[in-house]
Amino acid sequence: MLAFSWSGLILSSVIQFGDLKPIALNEGETPMPIARVGVAQQGKEIYIDQGCLYCHSQQVRRKGYGADWERGWGDRQTVPRDYILQDRVLLGTSRTGPDLMTIGQRQPSADWHHLHLYNPQITSPGSIMPPFRYLYKTQKIGDAPSPNALTIPDTFPEEQPPEGYEIVPTERADQLVEYLLSLKLDYELPESRFAQ
Amino acid sequence: MSPLLSFFSNIDPQRETQVSPKVALSEVDQQMRVPAIMFTTFAICWLLVGTFFAIVASFKMHSPNFLADWEFLTFGRARSAHLNAMAYGWSNNAIFGVGLWVMARLCKAQIRFSGLLIIAGIFWNVAVVIGIFGILTGGLTSIEWLEMPKQVAPLLAFSYILIGMWGILMFRYRERGHVYVSQWYILGALFWFPWLYVVAQTMILFEPARGTIQALTNWWFAHNVLGLWMTPMGLATIYYLMPKVLGRPIYSYYLSLLGFWSLALFYNWAGVHHLIGGPIPAWLISCGIVASVMMVIPVVVTAINHHMTAVGNARAVWCSPTLRFIVFGAMSYTLASFFGSWMALRDVSLVTHFTQFTVGHAHHGVYAFFAMTMFGGIYFMMPRLLAREWPSATLIKVHFWFSGLGIGMMIVGLQLGGWIQGLNLNNPDIPFVSSDPETMTVIKALVPWLFSRSVAGMLLTIGHFAFFVNFAWMLIGPRAVRYKEGPTLLGNTEGKGA
Known part of the structure; x- marks a missing residue:
């Protein structure tokens, strides 16, 4: 029984979209999506081990199903191809x-x-998000204030x-x-164009 | 003869049927005593650990500054520690204790290799401790229901396989003849769980599948842990204890068969409904929705069977600690399953998806059905293993009322609050937060309901402590209640119940 559902749900998906590749909309353009690398990829590990996923999704539903589009969460719905280069899908x-x-587009x-x-x-x-103060340190100001010091409003x-x-x-x-800044949906795919 | 051959002929039950007479239940109880008590003790300790993390996570949700400077208790980690302590600590130990004991009793055979159970059980619990420690210190994987770092997965899988093998061997050695429905459920679940766990670990953590196939695998696993592991074990316990305590046979043998096979057929397709609207092919989601709706069949069938068995015995149900919990569990199973089928419909999911409604539903299934059933099972099992009675009827009542009212309040609060949250999320005019204190926001509308969950959680905590005290008292205290005086009941009855 379980083998049926496993083949039905998972194996068939592997067959159906397991070999999706990045694709360019027009010839000559960079095939999208592109893999996330470097510091942003290291940041994803922090996102994972802090458990951000338990309050924040990363998917945009189609216009007309829910208010994702109206809330400005994305210009188009996300499709399987958007996630193919992620080692862990969140x-x-x-x-x-x-x-x-x-979020990288909404809050740049x-x-x-x-x-x-x-x-x-x-x-x-009024947010109920926990503060992550432990990711910051309070230090004595050296010769000059650090350029990246937080400017906390009065x-x-x-x-x-x-x-x-x-x-x-x-x-x-x-x-x-x-x-967070790298989280963008600023490219189109043949199967998902903007404002769809 | 080669060692392998001799092993297989050794576990061939045919050879011994003539020589081994049917083993008395008291003998089974005596032989299962050490492993079953060990698993129950672990389970109850994990229940308290899980409750602690639950309270921390619940408070953090409406008061984000609570313990905010301790990284290891940040919301994402505390709630994951809660889930894993409850799922792999409490639930699985309860299953290993109660489920295997039910299996052993129904098989009526000599218990062999109980040392194997003890060793594997200790390894299992060591692995869960390491896993939870990993979650709290940065190893959280952010894969729902598989939060423990992947390094502990082989140890968990290995200890499980030893325990599962034991259960399957027990079935091989059973007394020939009729196989009771509880044995079907337990045997099925013992085969299903390792499949689920190993496949999910492999396809998500060790050799990650491409893109959103991970999400599909994740929900195929997570929903099946409930449906093909906890549910069959809970139903097996109900099917065993309800007729046992009432002293009357189950209403219909054929209905119980239909219930088993329809559950096995439909449940494992249903998990995809957690991804409705998400980036996976629509036909897969439709499959999940159809299967979720088809789940009405096993649920109705099982409900009729349970109801017709218990009907007319309200007094006995009320006076027996076991039956009070079991009947509460059986009724919750029916209700939670109907809700689940309904929530899988696209129009309903549009509101409930991404909200606290789902969290309420999860507690409806895992606590109101599964945990309450296991409490009932432990109330029945322990006196027979220890040959002594529960020391305090009052503590049992406290446990029942605080757990029952607490979980009721939690489900109502989270589902009402979640419904409002879902309607607000779908209305783009209502912001998440606002600097204007007059504006209605999604969060502001949700917080009172989150607060009600914390109150409900405290009620549950009181219930769990009552349970723990009674259990510890029974285990290590002097013989507070002598066996001769008869079972601990929750009211006057004419010699019925236990």
Whole structure:
């Protein structure tokens, strides 16, 4: 019985779309999607081990089914080909927070992401996302303030570092933000064009 | 004779049928005593560990600053530790304890190799400890139901295979003749689980399949753990204990067969309904929806069978600790399954998908049905293994009421709140959060319901502690209640129940 369903559901999918390849819309263009590499890929490991998936999905449903399109989560629905180069697919089944398939387009600022991760209340008041302060360190200001130090708004006096100190991202925070910025759906595929 | 041949002829039950007489149940109980008590003890310890992580995760959801500076307890890790402690710790140990004991009793044969069970059981639990430690310290895989780092998977699979083999060998040695429906379910599940686990681990973690096939494999596995592992074990326990305690046969043998085969046929296709609207071919999703709706057949059949067996014995059900829990479990099975079939419809999934409604449904199945049934099984099994009675009827009542009310409150809260959350998510005019405190947001509408879940979780915690205290008291305390005085009941009855 189980072998039937395994062949029916999984083996047949392997046969149907197990050999999908990146494809260019027009001749001469770069075939899409392209693999994620470098710091962004390291950031994905942080995304995985912190368990972001348990509140954030990475899939855009078609226009007309749910409000994904109206909420601006993507210009088109995602299709199997979008995921073929990912070593681990993080579709997710929970949207306690918004979908993140295109967060790199919606929030292109690294500073925004750092403030949001440090304390989500700064950028998203009323959010129930946990603060990831442990991905940041408070250090004594050296000769000059670090260029990547967080600028915490005056409306959050309790989050300000002590006099003479600054809050800077750790390597892991930088990697995670790099990953979030890389989440984009800015290319078209033959089977999924924009505004579909 | 080669060692391999002699092994197989050694496990051939045909040779011994004439010489080995039917073994008395008391003898089975006595021989199963050590492994079954060991598994039950592990299970109850894991239940408390899982409850702790559940409370932490639940509080974090409405109060994100709670324990926020401890990385190992961040929400994603705490909720995964909760799920894995409950699924691999509590549930599997309860299954190994109660399920194998039911199997042994029904087989009425000499117990062999019980040392194998003990060793494999210890390895299993060591692996779960390592796995949960891994989740908390950065090894979380973010694959639902397979969160433990892949390094522990071989150890888990190996210890499981030893335990599963034991159950299958037990069946081989059984007394010839009629095979009871509980044995069908248990035997099926013992074969299904290793298949699921090994295939899913391989296709997602060791040799990742391409793209969203991983997601398909993930939900094929995760839904089948419920449907082809916990469900058959829970149903086997109900089928065994309900007629046993009531002292009357199961209503219909043919219905129970129909229930078994339709479950085996439909359930394993159903998991895809977790991906409705997602980036996988639509025909696969349609298959999943059809199978989910077809699940109505085994559920109705089983419900009729259970109901017709118990009907007219309300007093006995109410007075027997075992039956109270088991009947609660059986009724929850019916209700949770109907909800599941309904939730698989595209129009309903549009609202419930991605929300707390699904979380409520998961607890409906795993707790209100499976865990309550296993509690009932443990209440029946322990006095027979130990030849002593449960020390306190009050603690059993506390356990029943706090667990029953707690899970009821949790399901209602999460499903109502989840429904509202789903409607809000589908309305693009309602933002997730807003700097204007007057604006209605998705989160603001959800938080009170999340809070109700924490209250419900505390009720469950009280119930679990009552259970634990009663269990520990029974195990290590002086003989608080003598066997002669008769079983611990929850009310006056005319000599019925246990």
